[in-house]
Amino acid sequence: MKLDVNxxxxxxxxLLRVLPGYxxxxxxxxxxxxxxxxxxxxxxxxANIWFLFQIGKSVPAFVADTIRFRLMMLKNYAxxxxxxxxxxxxxxxxxxxxxxxxxxxxxxxxxxxxxxRSYDRFHENHDRLFRVVVDQPSSGGIRKIxxxxxxxxxxxxxxxxxIVETTRLSYWGSVPLxxxxxxxxxxxxxxxxxxxxxxxxxxxxxxxxxxxxxEPNSALxxxxxxxxxxxxxxxxxxxxxxxxxxxxxxxxxxxxxxxxTHIRPFDLVLPWSHLDHMDWYEPDSWGTYSYRTYVxxxxxxxIQDVNxxxxxxxxxxxxxxxxxxxxxxxxIHLHSHYRLSTGxxxxxxxxxxxxxxxxxxxxxxxNFMNLTTARSFNRAREIxxxxxxxxxxxxxxxxxxxESMFMTVYALVLALAIVGIVLPExxxxxxxxxxxxxxxxxxALIVLVGITLFTGCVAGxxxxxxxxxxxxxxxxxxxLQTGKKKSGFRRVLVTLQFTLSxxxxxxxxxxxxxxxxxxSRKIGWxxxxxxxxxxxxxxxxxAGILKAGILKHPRVLNVTAAYSLPTNFETSSSAVNxxxxxxxxxxxxxxxxxxxxxxxxLNIEMAAGRPFxxxxxxxxxxxxxxxxxxxxxxxxxxPVDAKFSFFGREGWVVGxxxxxxxxxxxxxxxxxxxxxxxxxxxxxxxxxxxxxxISSTLxxxxxxxxxxxxxxxxxxxxxxxxxxxxxxxxxxxxxxINAFAVLAVFIACLGLMGLTSFAVEQRRxxxxxxxxxxxxxxxxxxxxxxxxxxxxxxxxxxxxxFAYFMVLGWLRNFAYRIGIGLEFFIYSSFxxxxxxxxxxxxxxxxxxxxxxxDSLRFE
Amino acid sequence: xxxxxxxxxxxxILHAVQELQEDAYCVPIRKYVSRLxxxxxxxxxxxxxxxxxxxxxxxxxxxxxxLPMRGGKSRRIYRITSPGLKALAEVRxxxxxxxxxxxxxxxxxxxxx
Numbered sequence: 001m002k003l004d005v006n007x008x009x010x011x012x013x014x015l016l017r018v019l020p021g022y023x024x025x026x027x028x029x030x031x032x033x034x035x036x037x038x039x040x041x042x043x044x045x046x047a048n049i050w051f052l053f054q055i056g057k058s059v060p061a062f063v064a065d066t067i068r069f070r071l072m073m074l075k076n077y078a079x080x081x082x083x084x085x086x087x088x089x090x091x092x093x094x095x096x097x098x099x100x101x102x103x104x105x106x107x108x109x110x111x112x113x114x115x116x117r118s119y120d121r122f123h124e125n126h127d128r129l130f131r132v133v134v135d136q137p138s139s140g141g142i143r144k145i146x147x148x149x150x151x152x153x154x155x156x157x158x159x160x161x162x163i164v165e166t167t168r169l170s171y172w173g174s175v176p177l178x179x180x181x182x183x184x185x186x187x188x189x190x191x192x193x194x195x196x197x198x199x200x201x202x203x204x205x206x207x208x209x210x211x212x213x214x215e216p217n218s219a220l221x222x223x224x225x226x227x228x229x230x231x232x233x234x235x236x237x238x239x240x241x242x243x244x245x246x247x248x249x250x251x252x253x254x255x256x257x258x259x260x261t262h263i264r265p266f267d268l269v270l271p272w273s274h275l276d277h278m279d280w281y282e283p284d285s286w287g288t289y290s291y292r293t294y295v296x297x298x299x300x301x302x303i304q305d306v307n308x309x310x311x312x313x314x315x316x317x318x319x320x321x322x323x324x325x326x327x328x329x330x331x332i333h334l335h336s337h338y339r340l341s342t343g344x345x346x347x348x349x350x351x352x353x354x355x356x357x358x359x360x361x362x363x364x365x366x367n368f369m370n371l372t373t374a375r376s377f378n379r380a381r382e383i384x385x386x387x388x389x390x391x392x393x394x395x396x397x398x399x400x401x402x403e404s405m406f407m408t409v410y411a412l413v414l415a416l417a418i419v420g421i422v423l424p425e426x427x428x429x430x431x432x433x434x435x436x437x438x439x440x441x442x443x444a445l446i447v448l449v450g451i452t453l454f455t456g457c458v459a460g461x462x463x464x465x466x467x468x469x470x471x472x473x474x475x476x477x478x479x480l481q482t483g484k485k486k487s488g489f490r491r492v493l494v495t496l497q498f499t500l501s502x503x504x505x506x507x508x509x510x511x512x513x514x515x516x517x518x519x520s521r522k523i524g525w526x527x528x529x530x531x532x533x534x535x536x537x538x539x540x541x542x543a544g545i546l547k548a549g550i551l552k553h554p555r556v557l558n559v560t561a562a563y564s565l566p567t568n569f570e571t572s573s574s575a576v577n578x579x580x581x582x583x584x585x586x587x588x589x590x591x592x593x594x595x596x597x598x599x600x601x602l603n604i605e606m607a608a609g610r611p612f613x614x615x616x617x618x619x620x621x622x623x624x625x626x627x628x629x630x631x632x633x634x635x636x637x638x639p640v641d642a643k644f645s646f647f648g649r650e651g652w653v654v655g656x657x658x659x660x661x662x663x664x665x666x667x668x669x670x671x672x673x674x675x676x677x678x679x680x681x682x683x684x685x686x687x688x689x690x691x692x693x694i695s696s697t698l699x700x701x702x703x704x705x706x707x708x709x710x711x712x713x714x715x716x717x718x719x720x721x722x723x724x725x726x727x728x729x730x731x732x733x734x735x736x737i738n739a740f741a742v743l744a745v746f747i748a749c750l751g752l753m754g755l756t757s758f759a760v761e762q763r764r765x766x767x768x769x770x771x772x773x774x775x776x777x778x779x780x781x782x783x784x785x786x787x788x789x790x791x792x793x794x795x796x797x798x799x800x801x802f803a804y805f806m807v808l809g810w811l812r813n814f815a816y817r818i819g820i821g822l823e824f825f826i827y828s829s830f831x832x833x834x835x836x837x838x839x840x841x842x843x844x845x846x847x848x849x850x851x852x853x854d855s856l857r858f859e
Numbered sequence: 860x861x862x863x864x865x866x867x868x869x870x871x872i873l874h875a876v877q878e879l880q881e882d883a884y885c886v887p888i889r890k891y892v893s894r895l896x897x898x899x900x901x902x903x904x905x906x907x908x909x910x911x912x913x914x915x916x917x918x919x920x921x922x923x924x925x926l927p928m929r930g931g932k933s934r935r936i937y938r939i940t941s942p943g944l945k946a947l948a949e950v951r952x953x954x955x956x957x958x959x960x961x962x963x964x965x966x967x968x969x970x971x972x
Contacts, residue, residue: 005928006930007930012930020903025932025933026884026885026922026932026933026934026935027885027902027906028930028932029925029926029929029930029932029933029934030884030885030886030902030929030934031902032928032929032930032932033886033926033928033929033934034886034889036928036929054901054902057901057903058903061903
C-alpha cells in the first residue's frame with residue numbers, strides 16, 4: 001500500500017488559507033495523512049473531493065472570523081481618523097474644503113461635457129441618421145457648407161435604395177403669428193417634409209404626428225407655444241395665421257425641443273408645401289443652396305459605400321464641381337467641420353475643459369497629499385505603536401488609503417451640495433438645462449464613482465506609502481525629522497500645483513485678450529448707435545414709406561436698407577465673371593444688395609472709384625462695388641470700370657471699397673461685391689441714430705413703425721450687440737475658464753496656507769532664537785517666505801512653455817489673433833507670486849511678531 | 860468540592876487519549892471517537908478540545924519525526940498528565956454516583972417501552 005500520496009499543492013495552500021489562526025503544520029499533516037489513506041483505499045479522485053469538502057467545512061468560520069476582526073480594525077481606524085480630524089479643525093477644514101471645491105469643479109465640468117456629448121443622441125435612429133453636406137471647390141480652397149439644393153432630397157430618396165427616408169428642412173427663424181385677434185412674434189418656424197418626425201425623435205404629445213404634414217395647411221406646434229397661445233384649451237383643430245397671410249390648422253403638438261440638438265429650437269412646423277406659396281422658391285434648381293437635407297440609411301449598408309455612390313449627384317445634375325457626402329447627425333455638435341456660422345468645433349472646448357478639470361482635481365489631490373504628509377510626524381507615534389503591536393506595512397498603507405477615501409467621501413458630499421447650489425447659475429451661464437439628477441444615472445454615475453476613487457487613491461497614495469515606511473523605533477523615539485530632505489517631495493508637489501495654476505492663469509489672460517481684441521478690432525464699418533429692423537416679405541413694399549418717415553426724425557442721422565445685415569452677409573455665389581477671368585478658376589464671391597446710402601450709414605471707406613449715386617441712372621441695375629480682396633483677385637490694374645457680372649446682372653465695377661469684415665473674425669475677409677437692390681430685397685432697415693437720448697429716439701421710431709405697420713410688433717436690435725453675439729460662445733468659455741482658474745488658484749493657496757502654518761509651527765523655536773538674537777519681524781517673514789518664493793518662481797519657469805503651446809493651439813482657430821506677448825507671462829507670474837505671498841503672510845505674520853519668550857519658555 | 864467540569868467532547872477526547880496511549884495523535888483520536896460515538900467527528904471538533912485540554916494542563920504534547928505520508932509534516936502526540944487522569948477519574952465517579960440512584964429514569968423507560 002502506497003501511503004505517501006500527497007494532495008495537490010493548490011489544495012494544501014487553500015487549506016492553509018482558510019484554517020483558523022490556531023492551526024499549525026501538524027494539523028495540515030493530519031489532513032494529509034488521512035488524505036493518503038483515503039487515496040490508497042478509494043482512489044485519488046474521491047480523496048481530492050473529500051479534501052475539498054474538508055476545506056469547505058472551514059470556510060464559514062473563516063469568513064466570520066475575518067469579518068469580525070476586519071470590522072474591529074475598521075472601527076479603530078475610523079475612530080482614530082475622526083479624532084485626528086477633530087484635533088486640528090483648521091487643517092481638516094482646509095483639507096476637506098479644498099478637496100470639495102476641486103471635486104465640485106470637476107463634477108460641474110463632467111456634467112457639462114456629458115451634456116455636450118449628448119447632443120442629438122436622443123434620436124432613436126441616431127446611428128443611421130445623417131446630414132447631407134457639400135464640399136464646394138472654390139478659389140480659396142474647399143468651402144464646406146450644409147445648405148443643399150431643393151431637388152437633392154427627392155433625388156437621394158428615389159435613386160438610392162440604401163436611403164430609406166429623407167427630409168428637407170428650411171429654417172425660418174422667427175415669424176409673426178396670429179391666433180384670433182392676438183399676435184405673437186417669437187415663434188421660430190421650420191418647414192419640413194412628413195418624414196422629419198420619423199428621422200428625428202421629437203415626441204408628439206397630442207394629435208397627429210408627421211403624417212399631418214402630407215396635407216397642406218396643417219401645422220404642428222410645440223407644447224410651450226401651444227400653452228402661450230391657447231392656454232389650457234386643446235390646440236388641435238385651432239387656426240393660426242402665419243406671416244399675416246397664411247391660415248394653418250394645428251394638427252398636433254410636439255414636446256418642446258430640448259437644447260441638446262443641433263437644430264435650433266423651433267416652435268412651429270409647417271409642411272413643405274408652404275414653400276410653394278413663395279415666389280422665390282424654385283423646386284428644381286440645382287444651383288440654389290438653401291435647404292438642409294437629412295437622410296435615414298438602411299441598417300445594413302455602410303456609410304462609406306453610400307458616400308461613394310452619392311458623391312457626384314450634384315455634379316451629374318448641374319455640372320457644378322460640388323461633391324456631397326453624409327455626416328452623422330450625432331457628430332454634428334462636436335465634430336462637424338460644416339457649419340452655417342464658422343466657429344470652433346465643440347470638441348475643442350470639451351478637450352480644454354477636460355484638461356482644466358483634470359488640473360483642478362490634481363491640484364486638490366496634491367493639496368491633500370501635502371497637508372497629510374506635512375502633519376505626518378503628529379501621526380508618527382501612532383504608526384510606530386501600530387507597528388510595534390504587530391501591524392505590517394500593508395496594514396498601515398490600507399489604513400491611510402482608507403482614511404483618504406473617507407475624506408474624499410466627506411468632500412464628495414460637500415461637493416454635491418456645492419454643485420446643487422451653483423448649478424442654476426451654471427446653467428444660466430452656459431445656456432444649458434442640466435439637472436443634478438443627471439449625475440446619478442448611467443455614464444455620469446460611473447464618472448462620479450471613478451472620480452471619487454481616483455481622488456481617494458491619488459490623494460492617499462503618497463501619505464500611505466510615505467507614512468507606512470516609518471521605522472517604529474525612530475517614530476517612537478521622536479528622532480523622526482521632517483527636515484529638509486523629507487520635504488523634498490512636498491516641494492515638488494507645491495511647485496506642481498503652482499505650475500498648473502499658472503498655466504490656467506496664462507490661458508485665461510490669453511482668452512480675455514483675444515476676446516478684447518475681437519471686440520475692439522477695427523472691422524471697417526461703424527457699428528455704434530446703429531439699429532437694425534427686420535422686414536417681412538409683406539412689409540418690404542412699404543419700406544420706402546418707413547425709410548422716409550424715419551429719416552425725418554431729427555435724431556436720426558442716416559437710414560439705409562439691405563438684403564442682409566452687415567454682421568453676416570449670408571448670400572454667396574460662384575456665378576461671377578469679369579473681363580479676363582480664368583474660366584477654370586472658381587471664385588466664390590459673397591454678395592449683398594443694398595440701398596444707395598449703405599456706405600454712408602455704415603461709414604465704409606472707399607479705396608478707389610466712386611460710391612453708388614443716384615445721379616447715374618444705370619447704377620440701380622448695373623453698378624457694382626467690390627472690396628479690395630476681390631480687386632486683388634481680379635488682377636493687375638485698376639478694376640474700376642471693368643466689366644463684371646454677378647447675381648445674374650451684367651454691369652461694371654464703379655468703385656473699390658476698403659476691406660471690411662462681413663462675417664465673424666474667425667474667418668478672414670473673402671471677396672465681396674455689392675449692388676443696388678430695389679425694395680424687394682430689403683430684408684433689413686439700418687438706422688444710424690444720434691448718441692443723445694436714445695430711449696426717446698427709440699420710442700419715436702416705434703411710433704413711426706406702428707403708423708406704417710400697425711399689425712406688427714416693433715422689434716429692433718443694436719448692431720454692436722449683434723456683433724458681439726457672434727462671440728458669445730467664446731465669451732462664455734472665457735468666463736468659465738476664468739472662474740475655474742480662480743478656483744484652482746484658490747485651492748492651491750489653501751494648500752499653501754496649511755503648509756505655511758505647519759512650517760511656522762515647526763520652526764517656532766528657531767524663530768524665537770532668531771528674535772532673541774536680534775532679528776526683526778521683517779527678517780523672520782523673509783526667512784519663512786524665501787523658500788516659497790523660490791518654489792513659485794520655479795513653477796513659473798516650468799509653466800511658461802506649456803502655457804505657450806496651449807495658447808498657441810487655441811489661437812490658431814482665429815483668422816485674426818493676438819500675438820502671445822511676454823506680458824501674459826509676467827502678469828501671471830506676478831499674480832501667482834502675489835497671491836501665494838499673501839497666503840504665506842497671513843500665516844506667518846503672527847509667528848514673526850510673536851514674543852520669543854512664549855516659544856522658548858518650555859526648553 | 861472545587862472542580863472544573865469537563866465538557867462532553869473534552870471528556871470523550873481525554874478518554875480517547877488515555878486509551879490510545881502512545882498512538883494518541885489527531886488521526887487515530889478522530890477515528891476512535893467517531894467509532895465510539897457512532898458519528899463522524901470533524902477535525903475542528905477534535906483540535907479545539909485537544910488544545911483546550913492542553914491549556915488546562917490535562918494533556919501535554921510533543922512533536923515526533925516528519926513522515927512522507929503526511930507531506931513531510933510531524934505528528935503532535937498527546938499524552939495524558941496526572942491532573943488529566945485525576946479529572947477523568949472524577950468524571951467517572953460523577954457518572955457512577957449520578958446514575959446509581961436513577962430510579963425515575965428506569966421506571967419511565969420501562970413504561971414507555
